[in-house]
Amino acid sequence: MVRRNGWPESRSRALGTPLQPSVVYVADTPDALDDQYEGRTKGFSYAREGHPNAEVLARAIDALEGAEGGIMLSSGMGAVGACLMALLQAGDHVVAGNQLYGRSLRMLKEDLPRFGIETTFTDPTDAEAFEAALRPDTKLVLVEVVSNPTLRVADMAAITALAKARGITLVVDNTFTTPRAYRPFDHGADVVIHSVTKLLAGHSDVTLGYVAARDPEHRRKIYDCAVTFGFTASPFDCWLGERGLYSFELRFDRAEENARALADALARMEGVTRVLYPTRADHPDHARAKALLGGRGGNMVSFEIAGGRDRTNAFVAAAKNIAFAPTLGDIGTTLSHPPSSSHRALSEEARASLGISEGFFRVSVGVEPIELLIEEFAEAVGAAL
Known part of the structure; x- marks a missing residue:
């Protein structure tokens, strides 16, 4: 018989987070679904728009980063892509560190120019060079605190001050440093990105990304972009990522x-x-x-x-x-x-x-x-x- 008979009722609850791979969630009535979509009640509807395992993991990383409303994505590059595509448009200019992760460099060099977005790459350890790279149309700065693979340390104080003074969105990829060594929001960053695949999950069996934004409007734009393009994080990977995060x-x-x-x-x-x-x-x-x-x-x-x-x-x-x-x-x-x-x-x-x-x-x-x-x-x- 093809009839769902529901989850067993229990007065107790699981200590370990249950894995919930369901793609769809059932609402009681159209009015109840309206309440969810219009923010009057909390619930899930379709896994591409969010699911319990992603929310549990995002909240845990939020706590580490001093963030709120973090979003789980299918990979670190999914996080980079959703952020850049959501916050930039044709005619915008980006200033980026010259030793970013290789695929981030490729996206900025080869993909974004097709959409009319230009990037200037410069040495993030040199505040004067960074300032010289800024233009009136610079809308976003993307840096890693510690560069890959030469382990140079960016002049984050100067870069943050420049971005703040000019109203430029500062995006920090904190994958290398992790919130254990540096919390970008504490130092004035606007957006924080992680490849959770790396140190946060830590066992080479998960492919996940995370992005959190200080501004609720940035957060909404990044979420909408991620949902539209389908940068959906796997429930199983989120479940594994949560397990890894505890250690x-x-x-x-x-x-x-x-x-x-x-x-x-x-x-x-x-x-x-x-x-x-x-x-x-x-x-x-x-x-x-x-x-x-x-x-x-x-x-x-x-x-x-x-x-x-x-x-x-x-x-x-x-x-x-x-x-x-x-x-x-x-x-x-x-x-x-x-x-x-x-x-x-x-x-x-x-x-x-x-x-x-x-x-x-x-x-x-x-x-x-x-x-x-x-x-x-x-x-x-x-x-x-």
Whole structure:
């Protein structure tokens, strides 16, 4: 018999959040549905417009970011896309950091120009260069607090002041930094974006994005755009993401502790020519990182070994237990090589201008015993000599 018989009644409730994959929700009457759509009562109607698992996860991330009304989307790029398409129109100009996530760069360089939206890319660590890039038609600024993969720290105080003084919407992609190290709304940002896929979910089994806006009108526009274009977050992924989020702070703190120790160990290894980690005194933005991030360095470490592709191949081959994957934020340590992955589309000269050589690696440090990590990296560096 094809008849739904409803959810079992119970005086008690589940401790774990139930997974609710239903696409449609049943209303009692047309009047009841009107009440929902017109805001007099709370309810769900169609999963593309929202569902319980997305709302539960969004509220949890809102609490971390000091936000309200956050929206879950199908991916981090879904969050970036919904934000930019909702808040910009033909004739608008964007100023963006020059080391954004690769697909964000592509969207700004190749996709938005088709809709009459121009972007100027500039160094977010240079406040004067950033100010020079602003134009009368600049409507939005997009930055990451810590750049990928060189871990440069943006001059957020100057950028925020410039945006505020000129009435420009400031959008911060907080994926790398996370609210554990930096909360953009506390420092004057207008919109915050996350690839929840990374550190917040933390287990490489979820693809999700999140966006929150301070202005309710911005929030409405982003929501409407996401619903119209179908950037719907999967209930199952939201359910998994919530599970991962409960251990986020524990994972982040342990991975950050490991990253600091690994960076110092790498700096002592023969064959390593450069190490980048924000709390190290030799980091080019050390003073700014200390002030902005409160002494936190995050879980990302970048370093460089001497030599060409033969040595990078030897290093990766010898790091047998470190996953070589162009991602970050897993509970375990992963290794990426920007010249052959995230920055492969750039010329050697363009990569060099960003400080990325053939021997440049980025590490997303996980929660393994630090002694094991140092031993494995030392073995791999030795194999590349």
